[in-house]
Amino acid sequence: MRHLLIALLCLLSPALLAHDGMRMEMPKGPELGASAAFDSHGRLYVVDAADGHVRLRHSDDDGRTLSAPVEVNATAERIYAEGENRPKLAFGPHDEIYVSWSQPRAEPWTGFVRFARSLDRGEHFSEPLTVHRDRAEITHRFDALAVDSKGRLVIAWIDKRDLLAADAAGKPYLGAAIYYSWSDDGGASFAPERKLLDQSCECCRIALARTPDGEVAAFFRGIYGDNIRDHTYAVLRTDGQTSQVARATFNDWQIAGCPHHGPGLAIGIDGIRHAVWYEAKGKPTIWYGQLDPGHAPKHPLAIAGAGAGHADVAVHDQTVWLAWNQVNAAGYALMLRRSSDNGAHFDAPREIARSSGATGSPQLLLKQGRAFVAWNTAAGFRLVEVPR
């Protein structure tokens, strides 16, 4: 009898834990979401999340050694830190450190966009604030952070308030919306958020890049027609004018689902918009192309196929670099292709690093014309210099 009772208790315990877990939604996959950037002195900074804290580390030797972490949020909170939804990092004109992240709320698919800043090179951080005025317990997630040439901070994110409003009114609505806000006072406060457009994809990162005019441009997965998940380009206007939004990819991949696979964008000083994106209308494919909003991209090139993911792009003068993760039998390879003619042609793919364990999305960084790939792996953060 006693044995039977014990057996029943063993059966019950996971079920009870499971019930508690209803309110403990967790992000997808290993928490290797990290962002890295060089400040104006060439110091590398890295943000990721651990134990309820966004943490900042720095390196003065190009990633060979990292400092002890500084906690960005003194009070622990839940943090999304997976590949498409990782903490973000950017610098102000005087190396002010700006950090944003998405905070999961209690219910599935909900979050708030959070922000904190340091004015003393990361020794201390401000109390985190919630960027948006809307406080509904819904998706405000997948934040993206950039600084324009005037030092204005811009944060964009995926927001489901219009989906819920449409649902309540019984009106059809696909996906979510893109909202954004900005700060004219170095992140002390943010303007009331504005909607960029309705019906975006719900689960893909937003890529931001600075235009030659110094504005911040966004490239993200939208929804066209009946769940055609092509991409959209827009300059995020912060002067009261309406942002011009245009479809920028035309692969016609239809999916009522979550690609979990956002694009990358880098804009040269000549204004050429170098982009990478994923689609799987036929075979899974990562594309490179030069965006011509309203028209199909120029110089399209299928750069990788099955097992490839989460590409990034960078440009300096006439050199364009592409990096992505490639799964193989031994784990992951960090792959690279380079163009020395501004994206007209690329050399063959080559492996520049490998990891036997899980990895986050690669991030291309530039320092004085040299390219590096920030690669957060299960074995630790790595900064891989791209061979010349």
Next chain:
Amino acid sequence: MKRLLLAFALWLPALACAGTLQPLAAADVPALLQPPAHGARIVALWSLDCAYCEPNLEALAALQRAHPHEIELVTVTTDSIALRTAIAARLHGMQMDVYPARAYAEASPERINLLLDPDWGGETPRVLVVHADGSRKGLSGALTPAQLRKLL
């Protein structure tokens, strides 16, 4: 003691199978893709962060109930088995815990994606249909009624 046992026995049906979630490692993939003796095995891939997945799983479950002898339904979440608690709770909430359930258990999860289906880039939901004759089919996104009808 008998009353206590009876109380447990009465609780169990409501919470049944929450503990049946099994890991899926790369080495387990060939067995999962082995053709069934008859009919078809439907491998329903989903993830916690995919709002489209719940109605898709429920539609597949309805299809399985309509064809109980032709369809073997297995759910596989691409989330790590380390999230066992949240996964089991979600399956229970969807009343999907009556079906065999797997969760990724691999240091490089995208490797399982590739092994399961080289034509799949990890988007969810994804449905793999393995027929008794060895043929396979993969479909991404929430399936339409017309797609569901053509699955078998």
